[in-house]
Each structure stands twice: as structure tokens, then as C-alpha cells.
Amino acid sequence: MDLHIRQSYLNASSPSSESGRGGWGVKTPLRVTLPPHGIVVFESRHAPAFAMADATHPFHKLCFVKTGRGTLRRSLSRRETPLKGGHLVFVPAGTKHRFLDDKRDPLTLVLACYKSTVHLDALNPATALTQPILLTDPYRLEQV
Numbered sequence: 001m002d003l004h005i006r007q008s009y010l011n012a013s014s015p016s017s018e019s020g021r022g023g024w025g026v027k028t029p030l031r032v033t034l035p036p037h038g039i040v041v042f043e044s045r046h047a048p049a050f051a052m053a054d055a056t057h058p059f060h061k062l063c064f065v066k067t068g069r070g071t072l073r074r075s076l077s078r079r080e081t082p083l084k085g086g087h088l089v090f091v092p093a094g095t096k097h098r099f100l101d102d103k104r105d106p107l108t109l110v111l112a113c114y115k116s117t118v119h120l121d122a123l124n125p126a127t128a129l130t131q132p133i134l135l136t137d138p139y140r141l142e143q144v
Contacts, residue, residue, distance in 0.1 A: 025106065026050060029099075034059055038115040046070075046106040052098045059113050061091040068107035071100040083107065 025047035034040055046068070054075040063072075065087040072081045072089055075096040083089065083099075091097055093116060101107050 025108075028052070029055065032057070032059070032113050034113065034115055038117060039112060040114075041110070041112045043108065043110050045108045046099075046101050048101075048103045048106050050099075050101045050106055052100070054096050054098050056094060056096045057091075057113070058093055059115050060093050062112040062114075063089045063091065064110040065089070066108040066110050067105075069102040069105045070107045073098050073100055 025045040027047050027049050029052050030042070030044060032040060032042075043066070065083050065085055067085045069082075069084045072083055072091070073079070074081075075098060080100075081089065099107060099109070
């Protein structure tokens, strides 16, 4: 299966006048449209001014925190999970959430967005993955 790969950050030497983007990172979340095979993988490098409203998506999101610090907030419960480089978090489809960046160390995320017919059973084959999961090391999964 071919994966659609896209980089969302901009080179500092070529700032963009495109709305929602700054000279070296995105200021707002990218709009994701899944291709027919159902999975898109991309990197999202956040600018210090990144802001995200509460969002709900019809697809699952697997987010690897490449660098930076921030928080994943589950909007309905107001539960917050601290994030830093090296963490991996799963956000199930339909989960209202937002990423909040540390303005001094904004997040760079590598995201895999995929429809429910694409499975990541290697994470935890015993559950239906209905709650966000944070992977802080390769041997321990935490429900968040």
C-alpha cells in the first residue's frame, strides 16, 4: 500500500503569505482529507503562535511527538495529558480534542490519520482502542 506523505512545515528562508502559516511552522491545524486507501501520514511543525480549537475527526489519529512540549486536552472531560518528544498518542475517531503547545517549545508531530478499516493491532490487540493511548516507552501503554 502506498502512503500519502506530506510535510506541513515551511522553510524559514521562504516564508509564506498563506493564511494560517508562519515563516517556520503552521499556526493552525492542517485540514486532512483521507485518500481512497484510507491513510495519510504527514509532519506538522507548529509555530510558537499555533492555536487549535476543539476538533473532532471521522478518522483515527496516531501522533508521534517528534520534538517540543505540549498537552493533549480531551475536550469533553477536560482531561489533559502532557506531551513531549518521544511520546506516541492515539486519538480515536470521534474524540473531541485539541493540542496545546508550549509557546517556548512548540510541538512537531508526525501524524498518521486513518479510517477505521485500517487497524493498528500491534498497539494493543486486546482492546478496541476506544480511548486515547499514550506510549511513553516501548513496553508500557497508558490509557489517557
